[in-house]
Amino acid sequence: xxxxxxxxxxxxxxxxxxxxxxxxxxxxxxxxxxxxxxxxxxxxxxxxxxxxxxxxxxxxxxxxxxxxxxxxxxxxxxxxxxxxxxxxxxxxxxxxxxxxxxxxxxxxxxxxxxxxxxxxxxxxxxxxxxxxxxxxxxxxxxxxxxxx
Amino acid sequence: xxxxxxxxxxxxxxxxxxxxxxxxxxxxxxxxxxxxxxxxxxxxxxxxxxxxxxxxxxxxxxxxxxxxxxxxxxxxxxxxxxxxxxxxxxxxxxxxxxxxxxxxxxxxxxxxxxxxxxxxxxxxxxxxxxxxxxxxxxxxxxxxxxxxxxxxxxxxxxxxxxxxxxxxxxxxxxxxxxxxxxxxxxxxxxxxxxxxxxxxxxxxxxxxxxxxxxx
Numbered sequence: 001x002x003x004x005x006x007x008x009x010x011x012x013x014x015x016x017x018x019x020x021x022x023x024x025x026x027x028x029x030x031x032x033x034x035x036x037x038x039x040x041x042x043x044x045x046x047x048x049x050x051x052x053x054x055x056x057x058x059x060x061x062x063x064x065x066x067x068x069x070x071x072x073x074x075x076x077x078x079x080x081x082x083x084x085x086x087x088x089x090x091x092x093x094x095x096x097x098x099x100x101x102x103x104x105x106x107x108x109x110x111x112x113x114x115x116x117x118x119x120x121x122x123x124x125x126x127x128x129x130x131x132x133x134x135x136x137x138x139x140x141x142x143x144x145x146x147x148x
Numbered sequence: 149x150x151x152x153x154x155x156x157x158x159x160x161x162x163x164x165x166x167x168x169x170x171x172x173x174x175x176x177x178x179x180x181x182x183x184x185x186x187x188x189x190x191x192x193x194x195x196x197x198x199x200x201x202x203x204x205x206x207x208x209x210x211x212x213x214x215x216x217x218x219x220x221x222x223x224x225x226x227x228x229x230x231x232x233x234x235x236x237x238x239x240x241x242x243x244x245x246x247x248x249x250x251x252x253x254x255x256x257x258x259x260x261x262x263x264x265x266x267x268x269x270x271x272x273x274x275x276x277x278x279x280x281x282x283x284x285x286x287x288x289x290x291x292x293x294x295x296x297x298x299x300x301x302x303x304x305x306x307x308x309x310x311x312x313x314x315x316x317x318x319x320x321x322x323x324x325x326x327x328x329x330x331x332x333x334x335x336x337x338x339x340x341x342x343x344x345x346x347x348x349x350x351x352x353x354x355x356x357x358x359x360x361x362x363x
Contacts, residue, residue, distance in 0.1 A: 004324055004352045010359060011305040013325055016298020017219050024215070028207050031233060035240050036200065 190248045199243065207236055210253060213326075214260050220321045221264045221314075223306060225295045231267055235260045250335060257336045261318055268314045301363070308358035312351055319344055320351040 121129070130140065192202035214235060219228040238259050239246075246255055290296050290303050298306065309317055318337060322328045323344075330341045337344070 003349060006356050007305065007324070007352065007359065010363065011301045014298070014302065015216065016296055016302040016306065017216070017223075017225075018295050018297055019215070019225065020295070024212055027211060027215075027229070027232070028204070031207055031211075031236055032200075032204055034233075034237070035203065038237075038240075 186252055187248070190246070190252060193243055193246070203240060203243070206239075206252065206256075210256050211236070213253075214256060217257070217321065217326070218260055218264060220306075220309065220325060221317055222267065223290060223296075223310065224293070227267065231260070231263045234263050238263070254332065254335050258338075261336055264318065265314050301359070304359050304362055305355065308355040311358065312354065315339070316347050316351050319347050320355070323348050 133140070189202050189205060192198040193206070211232065215228060215232050218231050218235075219225070222228055222231065235256065239256055242259075246252075250258075290306055296303070296306075309320060312320060315337060319333060319339075322333050322336070323330075330344050333339075333344055334341050339347070
C-alpha cells in the first residue's frame with residue numbers, strides 16, 4: 001500500500017458519489033420484474049417440457065403486447081398448455097373415427113341388397129360386381145339366401 | 149490508512165479470530181460456511197424451480213458492490229444504472245453456462261467488466277475529440293453532476309482515473325478502493341498477476357502526476 005500513499009494522503013478513499021434515495025430497492029424490484037417478464041416470454045417459446053430452462057430474454061416477443069389473450073397465454077404454465085392441446089387432438093380424432101363408423105352402420109350390406117332388388121343389372125355388370133366381390137359361387141349363394 | 153507494523157498485524161489477526169469465534173464458529177469454519185452458502189445459491193440457480201428466488205438473492209447481495217465498481221469506472225449515475233441492469237440481465241441469460249468453476253462474485257465482476265469495456269470503447273468511438281479534450285469534458289461533467297458530493301481533491305482523483313485506459317482503470321479501482329488481491333483481479337480481468345502489478349504501478353504514477361499538476 002506504500003506506492004499509493006501520496007494519493008491516499010491527498011484524496012483518501014471516501015466515496016464522493018451518491019445515488020437517488022431508495023435506488024437499490026427500486027433497482028432490485030425493476031430488475032426482477034424485467035427478468036420475470038423475459039422468463040414468461042421464453043416459456044411461451046419452449047415446446048418440450050423436458051428441456052432445461054433457456055431463460056433467454058426474447059426481446060422480439062415483447063411485441064406480444066398486453067392483449068388479454070397474450071396475458072393469459074403468458075400466465076398459464078407450459079404443461080397445462082400442452083395438456084390442453086393433447087385433449088383437443090384426442091377429442092378430434094375420436095370424433096372423426098366415430099363419424100366414420102356411424103356412416104358405415106347406416107349402410108349395411110342387407111340394406112344395399114334390399115335397395116338393389118328393384119334395380120335391374122345387365123349380365124356384364126353382374127359379372128364385374130361378382131369379380132370385384134372376390135366371392136365364389138357358394139359364398140354368393142349363402143349371402144343371397146341370408147339376405148332373403 | 150497507515151500501514152500496520154508486524155506487531156500490529158499479529159494483534160489484528162488475533163482480533164479477527166476472536167471475532168469469528170464470537171459468531172460461534174472457528175475461523176476456518178466461518179469461511180467454509182460462506183463458501184457453503186455460495187455453493188447452495190449456485191445449486192439453486194441451476195434448478196429452474198428455485199432459480200428466480202436464488203437470483204433475486206444474488207441481485208440483493210451484489211448489486212450495491214457492483215454498482216460502486218461501475219460507477220467509479222463511468223462516473224455517471226444513469227450510465228451506471230444501465231450497465232448494472234445489463235450485467236444482471238446477461239448473468240440471468242447466461243446462468244446455464246455458469247458451472248461454479250469460479251466464485252459467483254468473480255463471474256459477476258467479469259460480466260460487469262466486459263460491459264464497462266464495451267461501453268467505454270463505444271463512447272470513445274462516438275466522441276470525435278482528442279485525448280486532451282476528453283479530460284476537459286469529463287471534468288466539466290463531474291462539476292455539474294448532482295450525484296457527486298466530493299471535494300476538489302476527490303474530483304481530481306476521479307478525473308485522473310477517467311484519463312486511464314479502461315483496463316488499467318478497472319485494475320486501479322479494484323486495487324485502490326476495493327483492496328482486492330491481485331490473484332482475484334487476475335481472474336476477473338484475465339491478465340497475469342505480474343502484468344497487473346505493473347499496470348497498477350503505472351496507474352498510480354499517472355494519477356499522482358495528474359493531481360500534483362493541479363493541486
